[in-house]
Amino acid sequence: MTTFRLPPSVPGARILGLGSSQPEHVVTNDDLAQRVETNDQWIRDRVGIVERRVAQDDVSLVDMAVEAGSRALKDSGLATADIDTVIVATCTMTAPIPNAAAQTADRIGISAPAAFDLNAACAGFCYGLGAAADLVRSGSARNVLVIGAEKLSDWVDWDDRSTCIIFADAAGAAVVTGARSEDEIGVGPVSWGSAGDMANVIRILEESTNKLHQEGQTVFRWATTRIAPVALDAIAKAGLTPADVDVLVPHQANLRIVEAVAKKLRKEGAREDMRVADDIVHSGNTSSASIPMALDHMRAAGRIRSGEIALLVGFGAGLSYAGQVVRVP
Amino acid sequence: MADTAEILSGLAEIVEEVAGIDTAEVTAEKSFVDDLDIDSLSMVEIAVQAEDKFGVKIPDDQLAELKTVGDAVSYIEKNQ
Numbered sequence: 001m002t003t004f005r006l007p008p009s010v011p012g013a014r015i016l017g018l019g020s021s022q023p024e025h026v027v028t029n030d031d032l033a034q035r036v037e038t039n040d041q042w043i044r045d046r047v048g049i050v051e052r053r054v055a056q057d058d059v060s061l062v063d064m065a066v067e068a069g070s071r072a073l074k075d076s077g078l079a080t081a082d083i084d085t086v087i088v089a090t091c092t093m094t095a096p097i098p099n100a101a102a103q104t105a106d107r108i109g110i111s112a113p114a115a116f117d118l119n120a121a122c123a124g125f126c127y128g129l130g131a132a133a134d135l136v137r138s139g140s141a142r143n144v145l146v147i148g149a150e151k152l153s154d155w156v157d158w159d160d161r162s163t164c165i166i167f168a169d170a171a172g173a174a175v176v177t178g179a180r181s182e183d184e185i186g187v188g189p190v191s192w193g194s195a196g197d198m199a200n201v202i203r204i205l206e207e208s209t210n211k212l213h214q215e216g217q218t219v220f221r222w223a224t225t226r227i228a229p230v231a232l233d234a235i236a237k238a239g240l241t242p243a244d245v246d247v248l249v250p251h252q253a254n255l256r257i258v259e260a261v262a263k264k265l266r267k268e269g270a271r272e273d274m275r276v277a278d279d280i281v282h283s284g285n286t287s288s289a290s291i292p293m294a295l296d297h298m299r300a301a302g303r304i305r306s307g308e309i310a311l312l313v314g315f316g317a318g319l320s321y322a323g324q325v326v327r328v329p
Numbered sequence: 330m331a332d333t334a335e336i337l338s339g340l341a342e343i344v345e346e347v348a349g350i351d352t353a354e355v356t357a358e359k360s361f362v363d364d365l366d367i368d369s370l371s372m373v374e375i376a377v378q379a380e381d382k383f384g385v386k387i388p389d390d391q392l393a394e395l396k397t398v399g400d401a402v403s404y405i406e407k408n409q
Contacts (some may be wrong), residue, residue, distance in 0.1 A: 021397070045368065046368065046370060217370070217373055217389050218389055220370050220373050221373045221376075221377060221389065224374065224377065225377055256370055260374065309388075329336055
């Protein structure tokens, strides 16, 4: 009988570097109030956003992915030649062909990697990170660049005050590599799933010139009740307890969802001094980019340190959700 | 099964926890939006907690119909 001889597997995966990219153009709440019936206080109260970044015509989704990916690569200390797989989590490419990953890799200077896009909307980065960690662990990949990149502004209806105040543009990235020993493992098993029966609550309206529609109240109810259990499952899968979590980095959907998830986790034993990402305040909701960007921003601001335990949980259109525990690089 | 007074006091505790409004302020004739200044997202949080506490279902379309504290109390009483 012929026997398969697989490459040696490693004990697990870890994050080696982080990076992010935002367009320069800032849109304030007052700017939006000029266009739709809203005001600064209302937006701050409902979603917690003070300002957001919106890419102009001269900045593409791939431009942001390239910048975030390059920064993560530099942060990792690896060379372009070391990367053999590139995953771009995105749900906002204006055309499905060609994908974002291959051209992003080429522009960063990564030669002929496995490159694919992944659409799990706002859960995309955590899906991509889960896939990357298992590719590395199995020996299918050595070093994976995972990027969440979104130009949501291409899909936002700028006359819809329920959505145009929320969404923004950005990219965030992480380099995932193998752990050489159990002590070095820095990515826990992913806890993930979907709720396709609720597919219509966040969708692109074909009939209205491809604009994004969200049933805010339904999504809010789902996120504030269903996401904390996913986060707790991710903690358990990593063999940890809620008290081990130093920093909670949920998808930056709405500050009130973030706070509700944190409150639920504290009821389950998470520490009062657990830091909670609030990157949405100045970045808006950037879908798959929000989690790696929040990690990158918090580390740059000194709010989290290398070696600390971060709990990531993404959730959004699909509906899709995914979470895992990671060690901050 | 909780009676009217128990539902009102239970609901007032939920409103206090979610929106930080003193339980004494939460009386039957008060409008959630106009009198208690509770927004639609807080209403969802209140509904979710009321569902757990009283074993009722309060879907979003029903929730929109519950204008006053008294509306919510009678809805819970009828559907528990």
